[in-house]
Amino acid sequence: MEPYKVYEIKQSIFQANDDQADQLRQELKQQHTFLLNLMSSPGSGKTTTLTRTIEALRDEMRIGIMEADIDSDVDAAKIARTGTRVIQLHTGGMCHLDADMTRQGLQEFGTEDLDLVVLENVGNLVCPAEFDTGAVKNAMILSVPEGHDKPLKYPLIFQVCDALIINKIDVLPYFDFDLEKVREFAHMRNPNLKIFPVSAKTGEGIEAWCDWLRQQVGAWNNAASPSGLG
Amino acid sequence: MEPYKVYEIKQSIFQANDDQADQLRQELKQQHTFLLNLMSSPGSGKTTTLTRTIEALRDEMRIGIMEADIDSDVDAAKIARTGTRVIQLHTGGMCHLDADMTRQGLQEFGTEDLDLVVLENVGNLVCPAEFDTGAVKNAMILSVPEGHDKPLKYPLIFQVCDALIINKIDVLPYFDFDLEKVREFAHMRNPNLKIFPVSAKTGEGIEAWCDWLRQQVGAWNNAASPSGLG
Numbered sequence: 503m504e505p506y507k508v509y510e511i512k513q514s515i516f517q518a519n520d521d522q523a524d525q526l527r528q529e530l531k532q533q534h535t536f537l538l539n540l541m542s543s544p545g546s547g548k549t550t551t552l553t554r555t556i557e558a559l560r561d562e563m564r565i566g567i568m569e570a571d572i573d574s575d576v577d578a579a580k581i582a583r584t585g586t587r588v589i590q591l592h593t594g595g596m597c598h599l600d601a602d603m604t605r606q607g608l609q610e611f612g613t614e615d616l617d618l619v620v621l622e623n624v625g626n627l628v629c630p631a632e633f634d635t636g637a638v639k640n641a642m643i644l645s646v647p648e649g650h651d652k653p654l655k656y657p658l659i660f661q662v663c664d665a666l667i668i669n670k671i672d673v674l675p676y677f678d679f680d681l682e683k684v685r686e687f688a689h690m691r692n693p694n695l696k697i698f699p700v701s702a703k704t705g706e707g708i709e710a711w712c713d714w715l716r717q718q719v720g721a722w723n724n725a726a727s728p729s730g731l732g
Numbered sequence: 733m734e735p736y737k738v739y740e741i742k743q744s745i746f747q748a749n750d751d752q753a754d755q756l757r758q759e760l761k762q763q764h765t766f767l768l769n770l771m772s773s774p775g776s777g778k779t780t781t782l783t784r785t786i787e788a789l790r791d792e793m794r795i796g797i798m799e800a801d802i803d804s805d806v807d808a809a810k811i812a813r814t815g816t817r818v819i820q821l822h823t824g825g826m827c828h829l830d831a832d833m834t835r836q837g838l839q840e841f842g843t844e845d846l847d848l849v850v851l852e853n854v855g856n857l858v859c860p861a862e863f864d865t866g867a868v869k870n871a872m873i874l875s876v877p878e879g880h881d882k883p884l885k886y887p888l889i890f891q892v893c894d895a896l897i898i899n900k901i902d903v904l905p906y907f908d909f910d911l912e913k914v915r916e917f918a919h920m921r922n923p924n925l926k927i928f929p930v931s932a933k934t935g936e937g938i939e940a941w942c943d944w945l946r947q948q949v950g951a952w953n954n955a956a957s958p959s960g961l962g
Contacts, residue, residue, distance in 0.1 A: 625773075652775060658825070676906055
């Protein structure tokens with residue numbers, strides 16, 4: 503017998519927005535724009551990782567950043583300092599973006615001339631994972647101080663992501679964080695998940711992550727060309 | 733002119749559950765049970781902080797823990813090892829608990845003989861702050877690696893909380909975290925917020941936090957007595 507009871511609270515219904523997401527991907531393909539949806543907990547280092555990513559890729563492709571936040575501009579202000587095109591989306595209290603909100607953001611931003619748009623989703627491991635934003639690929643950041651058990655506790659986000667960035671590896675010596683365990687737990691959820699240990703602070707590991715992203719953007723934008731729309 | 737655009741996405745309507753929360757508090761008062769709603773990001777150390785809190789208070793009061801998680805039992809298993817009564821609530825994908833879900837949990841748990849129940853809410857700085865659970869007091873944990881800018885980015889949770897635990901102060905030397913700045917930002921949101929810097933790992937600062945909690949529980953449970961229901 504378990505030493506505690508488990509009680510299932512009734513589940514609420516999330517409205518499916520999969521059709522809208524598929525349609526948005528179709529439009530992005532036509533305009534040769536790759537949209538990456540980047541998710542994580544608050545404080546995992548999304549903005550710093552993005553800044554490093556921009557530095558590594560800005561000479562090869564035209565990049566735009568969509569910052570989604572409850573109601574602050576902290577992240578957009580940071581990104582703007584890199585000279586990159588950025589728009590701040592305010593979700594008005596909402597904990598995630600759905601496909602329609604993402605399309606609103608993209609239209610307002612004007613992304614026709616961009617090769618790569620990164621959507622920095624609201625800092626939250628739960629709700630953003632529930633809604634397909636229409637992004638071509640999903641990536642998440644898990645930082646060392648958060649602990650290696652997170653794939654056990656937040657399974658869905660690990661399932662829906664294509665890439666997992668393990669950030670803040672520079673502080674590994676100060677935390678009980680087992681890199682092998684997190685790989686094992688994450689691959690239990692999603693055997694195809696690509697894992698990139700990085701330190702956005704020191705730059706370690708950023709190149710491998712950027713190589714993967716470069717390949718994804720190239721494959722999407724080139725595959726779009728033969729359709730005659732490019 | 734701002735170097736970036738700010739675009740307000742239409743706000744969805746959250747259903748008010750304030751009446752249900754008030755009624756639940758009324759019931760808790762009648763049975764002399766103090767309910768603390770504990771919120772934080774994933775990986776901030778809620779469970780470890782709870783374990784320390786239980787150790788400090790278990791000889792003075794009867795404690796029960798309600799763990800709310802998407803669908804894992806990781807935290808309940810940890811708490812059960814302390815010998816404390818614990819129930820695991822599965823939210824079935826939901827990112828928060830509302831007053832009705834909290835009442836369902838309390839009824840299933842059976843809390844009449846408990847002095848203090850701690851609800852460990854879903855790890856998330858956004859949604860749990862939107863819904864009054866019916867708790868007597870709200871507390872949150874912010875951990876050092878998350879950064880001192882969080883009160884700027886997640887204002888509501890700092891507004892609704894009575895106490896803020898700053899956890900993982902043992903790793904302050906390895907992070908750009910300014911304890912004075914976080915105090916300033918948090919008090920901008922909520923001048924009455926009590927702030928407790930702690931290390932759940934080493935035990936530093938736990939006593940001050942427990943003193944505050946002890947006072948709150950005593951005030952609630954004693955104030956309930958004169959009503960003649962105790």
